Amino acid sequence: MKLEDYKYIYFLGIGGIGMSAIARWFNTKGFPVWGYDRTETPLTQALVAEGITIHYDDSVNHIPQQVLTGKKETLIILTPAIPKEHAEWNYLQEQGYTIKKRAEVLGLITRSAATTVAVAGTHGKTTTSSMVAHLLNQAEVNCSAFLGGISVNLNSNLLLAANSTTPETVVVEADEYDRSFLHLYPNIAILTSTDADHLDIYGDKEELIKTFQDFISQIKPNGFLILNEQVDRRVTAKIDPSVTILWYSFEGQNIHASDVTISGRKFGFFLNSTLGNLPDLELVVPGHHNVENMIAAVSAAQLLKVDAAKLVEGVKTYKGVHRRFEYIVDKKEVIYIDDYAHHPSEINAFMRSLKALYPEKKLKVIFQPHLFTRTRDFADDFAESLSQADELVLLEIYPAREKPIPGVTAQMILDKVTSPKKVINTKEEVLASLENNTDLQILATVGAGDIDTLVKPIKLILEDKKHVAEA
Known part of the structure; x- marks a missing residue:
């Protein structure tokens, strides 16, 4: 075809x-x-x-x-x-x-590319692939990208190569859902994480790992695998022996960050890498997990021979992805952040970063569970990660493609949460409670369903100064 x-x-x-x-x-x-x-x-x-x-x-x-x-x-x-x-x-x-x-068509599109960079993992794909695309675009590499979110820099989920007559690099988000990424044959692959997910498709984590093995086996000969140190090591079982593995992490023995500083929202760090050290990197999109994602993205760009000075500038000018640690309101009185996190590991990373940025502030989180099966399979883990909030509001489960499962509701999570204040609300109740709340400090909406429809009305409420406490 x-x-x-x-x-x-x-x-x-x-x-x-x-x-x-x-x-x-x-x-x-x-x-x-x-x-x-x-x-x-x-x-x-x-x-x-x-x-x-x-x-x-x-x-x-x-x-x-x-x-x-x-x-x-x-x-x-x-x-x-x-x-x-x-x-x-x-x-x-x-x-x-x-x-x-969709995945089959994406495979056909990438088939004609000179180089394909595929970013896989149960979380971190969208941010990392958008980082790779931005770094290459900033360095004027002839690059197209198909992203799983709206890049703030591009204001789009699509980047088109500037020149159709010269060799093209394509960056794609390699989705494990429904085994979609098995239609891709990358030259460079990044694997960010292998946490159990999509068990409605895979049944158990063992089957998920086998599918990641199959994906990695499709990296082209003499290609590269950029692999997070935290992933299940079994994923490399079928790798072509000519493929080079590069391990990375936030802090570790291989490619990693050091001398990390936090100033306001900015994370500064030194990149230690066998591909070339980079000092004085500055990332304005906050979060330890985002530093780790950027380490992987920079590594891919280094493999593509992007100049070091352009990489330093590219890291500094990266603005993120909508709904990934996105600041909606940033006032002296109140800060409101929206995030797409919908897996316990993602939520934990998000919450840890919030706590690091605002250790003295009270944190209120509004979370919408996504999928009945995911709620059923990870209720304990959701509760543990969400218990880092001082106050938790749960919406009911967003079903997406699923039919309800008897007994599986948001109450499953709420019963296990240890936060001092916790409640299940409708969207209407959420907005009504915020209208009357005068002691908000840090507010976050979190989830992958239709919780994003609350973002604009919440913003309007919080930007009306009479609804926030005077500093």
């Missing part, structure tokens, strides 16, 4: 962060693009503004005429989140259309 064999592109689930990047890519390449999604969001609105037609009702009647009459010329791109009973999907299957998952 070749992408140039198709004339029309139709997406089922176009509004997802990964799907929308590919939709943008096809749109900029001049393909007519249409799509379905369940709900209208700021991301789908942005796609519409870019010229893509989107509908929100699952109905065959909404499939465009060009797609209906041009079956052989149409490529259908599907997200794994589409339910089996989806009417449009079933119709397109019955009619014999070519239907490919």
Whole structure:
């Protein structure tokens, strides 16, 4: 299959962060693009503004005429989140259309690249891949990137190479969900973490590790694996012997940071690396975990021969990803941060960084669990990480692609949390309580569901000075 064999592109689930990047890519390449999604969001609105037609009702009647009459010329791109009973999907299957998952199409796009950098891991993928893309873009490497979040520097989840006639490096987020990353064959791979996750797909961690082994086995001969020291060492069992492994960590014996300083939000550090030491690095996106992610990203850029001075500047100018430790309100009276963390390890890293930045401040966290299976499998771990909050508000579970599981609710987590103040609220109750709260110091919204719909109304409340205490 070749992408140039198709004339029309139709997406089922176009509004997802990964799907929308590919939709943008096809749109900029001049393909007519249409799509379905369940709900209208700021991301789908942005796609519409870019010229893509989107509908929100699952109905065959909404499939465009060009797609209906041009079956052989149409490529259908599907997200794994589409339910089996989806009417449009079933119709397109019955009619014999070519239907490919997002990951398969991403594999086809990267096949023609001179170099592919793939960032994998159960958490840290989006931030690390956006860091790699930024460093290469700042250094004027001819680079495209497909990201799992909206880069603040790019204001997009897609970076397009500036020159179509010279060799291109492609940076991709290699998603382990549904084994999607097995369609990728990178020259350089980064593996940030192997914590148990997606057990609804894998069943247990052993199967997850086997799939990471398969992914690593697909690194091209004479390629590189940049591997976090904390990952399960079994992941390298099937690696090609010609592939070089580079180990990294925040602090350790291999590639690591030293002389770490915190000044306001900024993290300063010295990078100790066999690829070349870099002094006086300054990262304005806070968090020990972000320093660690940047170590991996810089290592990938060093392998691609990016000049040291450009790397120092690139680290300094990296602004982060929306919903990753994103400051929404930063006042003397109150600080409000929004974060996408939805796995216990991510939440723990986020909370530890908040505590390091604001050790004397009271921390209130609003968290929305994501998926019934993840809540069921990690209730104890969620409770432990969230108990670092002085006050915890839980929303009910965001189901995403799942049906409810009897007995699995936010109460499972709340019962195990040891924070002195804890409660389950609706979104409406959250906003009402914040209207009347005059002693907020640090507030965080955390989660991967639709908790982001609270960000703007919370910001409006907190920016009204009469709702915050005088300093």
